[in-house]
Amino acid sequence: MNKKVVLAFSGGLDTTYCAKYLASEKGLDVFTIAVNTGGFSKDEVEALEAKARQLGVVEHRTVNIEQEFYDRCVKYLIFGNVLRNGVYPLSVSAERVFQAMAVADYVKEINADYVAHGSTGAGNDQIxxxxxxxxxxPQVEILTPVRDQKLSREEEIAYLKKFGLDVPWQKAKYSINQGLWGTSVGGEExxxxxxxxPEEAYPTQVTEQTPLVLTLQFENGELSGFNDRKFDNPLKAIKxxxxxxxxxxxxxxxxxxxTIIGIKGRVGFEAPAPLLILKAHQLLEKHVLTKWQMYWKDQLANWYGMLLHxxxxxxxxxxxxxxxxxxTQHHVSGTVFxxxxxxxxxxxxxxxxxxxMASDAAAYGEMNHLWxxxxxxxxxxxxxxxxxxxxxxxxKAGGNEE
Amino acid sequence: MNKKVVLAFSGGLDTTYCAKYLASEKGLDVFTIAVNTGGFSKDEVEALEAKARQLGVVEHRTVNIEQEFYDRCVKYLIFGNVLRNGVYPLSVSAERVFQAMAVADYVKEINADYVAHGSTGAGNDQIxxxxxxxxxxPQVEILTPVRDQKLSREEEIAYLKKFGLDVPWQKAKYSINQGLWGTSVGGEExxxxxxxxPEEAYPTQVTEQTPLVLTLQFENGELSGFNDRKFDNPLKAIKxxxxxxxxxxxxxxxxxxxTIIGIKGRVGFEAPAPLLILKAHQLLEKHVLTKWQMYWKDQLANWYGMLLHxxxxxxxxxxxxxxxxxxTQHHVSGTVFxxxxxxxxxxxxxxxxxxxMASDAAAYGEMNHLWxxxxxxxxxxxxxxxxxxxxxxxxKAGGNEE
Amino acid sequence: MNKKVVLAFSGGLDTTYCAKYLASEKGLDVFTIAVNTGGFSKDEVEALEAKARQLGVVEHRTVNIEQEFYDRCVKYLIFGNVLRNGVYPLSVSAERVFQAMAVADYVKEINADYVAHGSTGAGNDQIxxxxxxxxxxPQVEILTPVRDQKLSREEEIAYLKKFGLDVPWQKAKYSINQGLWGTSVGGEExxxxxxxxPEEAYPTQVTEQTPLVLTLQFENGELSGFNDRKFDNPLKAIKxxxxxxxxxxxxxxxxxxxTIIGIKGRVGFEAPAPLLILKAHQLLEKHVLTKWQMYWKDQLANWYGMLLHxxxxxxxxxxxxxxxxxxTQHHVSGTVFxxxxxxxxxxxxxxxxxxxMASDAAAYGEMNHLWxxxxxxxxxxxxxxxxxxxxxxxxKAGGNEE
Amino acid sequence: MNKKVVLAFSGGLDTTYCAKYLASEKGLDVFTIAVNTGGFSKDEVEALEAKARQLGVVEHRTVNIEQEFYDRCVKYLIFGNVLRNGVYPLSVSAERVFQAMAVADYVKEINADYVAHGSTGAGNDQIxxxxxxxxxxPQVEILTPVRDQKLSREEEIAYLKKFGLDVPWQKAKYSINQGLWGTSVGGEExxxxxxxxPEEAYPTQVTEQTPLVLTLQFENGELSGFNDRKFDNPLKAIKxxxxxxxxxxxxxxxxxxxTIIGIKGRVGFEAPAPLLILKAHQLLEKHVLTKWQMYWKDQLANWYGMLLHxxxxxxxxxxxxxxxxxxTQHHVSGTVFxxxxxxxxxxxxxxxxxxxMASDAAAYGEMNHLWxxxxxxxxxxxxxxxxxxxxxxxxKAGGNEE
Structure with missing residues (x-):
């Protein structure tokens, strides 16, 4: 019986190469897994499954962990108003971590001997x-064929051709990474x-011009609805x-x-609901939390974002x-306009x-007696x-105090 | 000879009342002073001087401390990218402090016995x-007639009428406080x-629609010019x-x-150059400072803003x-688009x-050898x-780690 | 019917004066309360009750809130290893706050019209x-006769003499404030x-010379016993x-x-169990918590101590x-030698x-494979x-990096 | 002509092995350097030079950088009262960094092709x-033979024997690392x-029993003398x-x-002057700095220690x-008893x-007027x-605030 490897599979060139390489050159039984944290449509999931079948993997698994991702991570990003460097909602980096944890669960479930990912040696995702x-x-060896062999795209394509996998792997002009908490956009710029x-780099084009009036409802820090719509689950409200x-x-x-690796990185993104929710939530907090609650939330949330990243x-x-x-969220409830x-x-x-706010408290009739x-x-x-x-x-000391 | 009092004079109802009251009821020689931190036009300065003369004060002094305010305060607000609660450039609160220091200088210069301000007991400026x-x-007594007597506007107007000062003291719909580093706007909203x-509450109306492309030049963290204009003084560049x-x-x-006083406050503002400069400066810093330089600058600058406020x-x-x-500003030099x-x-x-940024360093030819x-x-x-x-x-310990 | 006042009563000159003054001059029904946070012996409690009776107060109440003080405060001071300025276990300042809260409870219980304390205007306890x-x-007026009248000890003694209260109120050489979490000592030094x-200023004299070997047991951050003694309550273990x-x-x-008031203060103290427990607890944490858990605990605990103070x-x-x-205390369990x-x-x-500690983990047989x-x-x-x-x-930039 | 390597040389087994190995197996011209940051006596320096000669290195250099180490590092550790985890004055870790910088200077001076150190792969010094x-x-390759070859002590000794270097390399019971700012002690405990x-593990034995009264003088945060001795250099005063x-x-x-590497480490040390100076300096600061100066010094100094470590x-x-x-040190001047x-x-x-301190200011005659x-x-x-x-x-909201 062959040894088993679980491969985090995205359907791209690198992970396709890994699937083939690990089976053919290493003689492993390859189990692929695709983890959806909110970025895959139903069509994309099915296309991915078809691709895996075509590659002849032993088994392909799709898991949807949107809810878990929300409950164990996004929720806290909202509580903390987390924006890296004041700008970025951590769209991709947070999702990678949850994808890795779902992969690890699968490894344990099928008692695999190896776990593999298709990262190169250049970026943060490998870390x-x-x-x-x-x-x-801790007992499972990590296999990273693309990183180890330092292959070019051309070499990977040539290798796959030998198996009749002659897909047109042209590189998109913009590399797009879609998820629940935002979509990153990388390109030559x-x-x-x-x-x-440029405008066309963003996945969603601007088609609305008429201003939209919205009311957002928060309950204990979570988005419970907007306008007259109530949701039984903040995840649905966000979407x-x-x-x-x-x-x-x-x-x-x-x-x-x-980046984790010490170099500076630059990345575009679009994250409509995340930005609006974070800013609305923060405004609500400015009204219902005390100065020092805000201060310490900011301190800890900043680190939460940094460590997560x-x-x-x-x-x-x-x-x-x-x-x-x-x-801190017990009273972060109300409506934001x-x-x-x-x-x-x-x-x-x-x-x-x-x-x-004093003006409201004053209505209670005693504010003018505060001082x-x-x-x-x-x-x-x-x-x-x-x-x-x-x-x-x-x-007195004759000191020059300046 | 009468004792001398220096009164911080704005020409408004409260300080006008004080000028009259301190002279007539307290028998003091009143010296008024108006301190310009960037908010007064030449006309306003002259109107203020005329008002003081009309009140019959012993002497009125106008001092312009824009340059000092920039050198000893605004410069550091830029270095620190200081925005209170992520939003407010501290427009008014910083200027009050510098006005008070200029008043104190005048008190020492003329060896006055008292110093007076027209604040009520409600707000932050009194503090x-x-x-x-x-x-x-420390040796000079502070006189605050309006605060002590808890007078209404009507009572002040009635008192002034007795001296033939029958100015129409109607209250403006929006209270506007203009300065170098922004203009605050308060109103019933x-x-x-x-x-x-509403739009009309803001002193400057939106009259431009055509997008404007700008390049801002920074040298050691200070704005040295924009587009093709070089300035010998960042203060002029800001204006x-x-x-x-x-x-x-x-x-x-x-x-x-x-607020200092523990209640929540809400205030509108417009601060075009401050916001643009702060954000542009911050972006430049993201490229030229290390992660921990940014981190510690943010920590200290946040406190600088808080304590100043x-x-x-x-x-x-x-x-x-x-x-x-x-x-930290030695290398914060460059152009922002x-x-x-x-x-x-x-x-x-x-x-x-x-x-x-790695991409630039890579051009130096050795980046690919970093790791x-x-x-x-x-x-x-x-x-x-x-x-x-x-x-x-x-x-091992059988602990339930979640 | 007279209006009611609750007076925080310590039996000292100031609160004795207040009891008499509030009854005789203000015509109030005086209810005294003594709150024991661990500093009173049974004899002291009885002496206090006798004093109150002698003063003819309407009712005297003694409440023991040691357990509450431990559960709602001391426990967290231990979790946080809290020492002000690295030295002081906050012995007195924490207890004042809990005494005040117990007084407030009594005020509500008997629906009193006033609450009174005997502090002067000089110190921190008034605040x-x-x-x-x-x-x-918020609806109850605070009465502070000693503060308001700025009386000297001599004036208070003279006043009490009029009522036949001719106690020898000599001032002790050292002012001692005893509590569960330490005893403060003030004197001319x-x-x-x-x-x-000097040695004699400390309430407990050094009478033991033979070194003592101890083992302290902690469970989830709390002292559960020492040597071979188990306690059903950390409070008993501490004592x-x-x-x-x-x-x-x-x-x-x-x-x-x-101090709260902005001046520097200097105070002696003895706090044997507090110091030993805090340092032992902290050493245990150095072994069981991660670097960043320690870091953030320190940050927050430092503020907990400051705000409490x-x-x-x-x-x-x-x-x-x-x-x-x-x-953070789930795993802070073990023995400290x-x-x-x-x-x-x-x-x-x-x-x-x-x-x-690596050496222990190594025993698990895999440490040598960590890296x-x-x-x-x-x-x-x-x-x-x-x-x-x-x-x-x-x-490259020719910059002088120093 | 052979290529040149600079080897950080301590005279111990590992660096002796490296010297021989780099010359004989790698054919390099070996230049050894010993960097004294305060831990070497004159005799030790000479013994080291003799050892290097015996090994036949091309050249051996001894550099004394005590003064530089004090000026560029220890001084700031005193200003910051830096003790890692509240205990450790960073004795060894700070010195390693300065030794490495001195080695790098030598590499540049002689334009060497390689730089080498004798660290194993287990500890922090390699990092x-x-x-x-x-x-x-950045252009110089780092050679680490001991780390790369994972040699045991026995293998190193056997190798050196082949060259007639039959020194008795017995391992000391306690590994001692002496420096200006403290001596570390490691052992099986x-x-x-x-x-x-145990007592005997510490390099200095306790021979004094009579209490010693000392006065320490600080000027701008630096130790300028003690008792009646003035020093022209704080370095001499420390020694x-x-x-x-x-x-x-x-x-x-x-x-x-x-440790840097993520595991916990435990190490004994003796650092008499460092501990006394740091605590005395800190006490002086408690008197002359404001609350927020102390707070921010602590924050930054804690990171200074961590990053240095x-x-x-x-x-x-x-x-x-x-x-x-x-x-912050302009006024940290005075005497500590x-x-x-x-x-x-x-x-x-x-x-x-x-x-x-208020009591002193009171002597100025105005303290009683402060409030x-x-x-x-x-x-x-x-x-x-x-x-x-x-x-x-x-x-009002019916909230349960706990």
């Missing part, structure tokens, strides 16, 4: 796959530091919202950031941060029973004490 | 004025949590840029945040933070000799070590 | 009492910056441990820190931090099933990438 | 050496989690102080921490942090013209505002 496998499958992406606003071209930008989802501090973030224009949106305001000018004078006086002493001590 | 005076003028400001892009309606938003400009840690921020549309702008990219797939494998393996041990120890 | 009452009793406290090691004179120090226990972020800290000498102790090591020299080479190479590019770019 | 060489010598080091107090056995401890000395943020730390006992020391207090009870009341009221509103809003 994410490797790390998750190292942690969850993003390899420079100075060129923007419906995305479909509605994508033709406005909002949530597009170019992210410049540090760098493949460290399984570092145990991530669970502690999730617990913290969840604990939004107006969507082509290429931009306005946050117009919020309504919440937990709004701490008077005399209290403010005492407050300012004492707030100034340390700096006042410092400046006096400087003068 | 900023009080704190600066407490620290810089901003007293609610849910209403946006020229602001005039050029204001008619596009960019840099408008509503800020929701925590809360009147703590004279806390000595502020000087330490300025030194840090300045030290921007496209300005009505209500929004796109950052298109940058050029800099200090760009750390190979084998290095990446070792890197991922070791990066996973701690989490790997953690998960193994959990399993 | 802690005021803040808790402001938050929990602590008012200077340079003088240490027994304190009694055992106090005669060694450990846990003594002088804390220099910032400053009377901000009811700020909602405190609950979020507690949730985080608790979530300690040797106690006069004036110092040595932490000798730990045993835990969750120990992440090899080749992996380390790749790891170092990639870890150096960003700095390497930075230095290259500097050289 | 530190590799990283510095990768950054400073430190490989466990629970065993302390003299260390010699004086080492026989008291202070500054000993066991550090448990995270992990070989990231050349990351540019380190220069920014050094600038910050230096900027210390009493040294066997195994421990007491910090008794400080004197400084920049002391912010009164009425100010404190207003201060507490406003400080409570946000939590007060939060609790009210909770009640």
């Amino acid at each position: 994410r796959f490797d790390m998750i496998f190292q942690i969850l499958l 993003t390899l420079t530091s100075h060129r923007p992406l 419906a919202l995305n479909a509605l606003i994508a033709p406005y071209g909002i949530g597009r930008d170019i992210h410049v950031g540090d 760098e493949g460290q989802y399984l570092e145990p501090v991530m669970r502690n941060i999730e617990t913290f973030l969840e604990d 939004v107006k969507v224009h082509p290429y931009r949106f306005e946050l117009q305001g919020i309504k919440s029973p937990f709004d701490l 008077d000018g005399n209290d403010a004078r005492g407050f300012a006086k004492i707030l100034a004490v340390q700096s006042r002493i410092f400046h006096q001590v400087q003068q | 900023r004025f009080d704190m600066i005076f407490q620290i810089l003028l 901003t007293l609610t949590s849910h209403r946006p400001l 020229a840029l602001n005039a050029l892009i204001a008619p596009y309606g960019i840099g408008r938003d509503i800020h929701v945040g925590d 809360e009147g703590q400009y004279l806390e000595p840690v502020m000087r330490n933070i300025e030194t840090f921020l300045e030290d 921007v496209k300005v549309h009505p209500y929004r702008f796109e950052l298109q990219g940058i050029k800099s000799p200090f760009d750390l 190979d797939g084998n290095d990446a494998r070792g890197f991922a393996k070791i990066l996973a070590v701690q989490s790997r041990i953690f998960h193994q120890v959990q399993q | 802690r009492f005021d803040m808790i009452f402001q938050i929990l009793l 602590t008012l200077t910056s340079h003088r240490p406290l 027994a441990l304190n009694a055992l090691i106090a005669p060694y004179g450990i846990g003594r120090d002088i804390h220099v820190g910032d 400053e009377g901000q226990y009811l700020e909602p972020v405190m609950r979020n931090i507690e949730t985080f800290l608790e979530d 300690v040797k106690v000498h006069p004036y110092r102790f040595e932490l000798q090591g730990i045993k835990s099933p969750f120990d992440l 090899d020299g080749n992996d380390a080479r790749g790891f170092a190479k990639i870890l150096a990438v960003q700095s390497r590019i930075f230095h290259q770019v500097q050289q | 530190r050496f590799d990283m510095i060489f990768q950054i400073l010598l 430190t490989l466990t989690s629970h065993r302390p080091l 003299a102080l260390n010699a004086l107090i080492a026989p008291y056995g202070i500054g000993r401890d066991i550090h448990v921490g995270d 992990e070989g990231q000395y050349l990351e540019p943020v380190m220069r920014n942090i050094e600038t910050f730390l230096e900027d 210390v009493k040294v006992h066997p195994y421990r020391f007491e910090l008794q207090g400080i004197k400084s013209p920049f002391d912010l 009164d009870g009425n100010d404190a009341r207003g201060f507490a009221k406003i400080l409570a505002v946000q939590s007060r509103i939060f609790h009210q809003v909770q009640q």
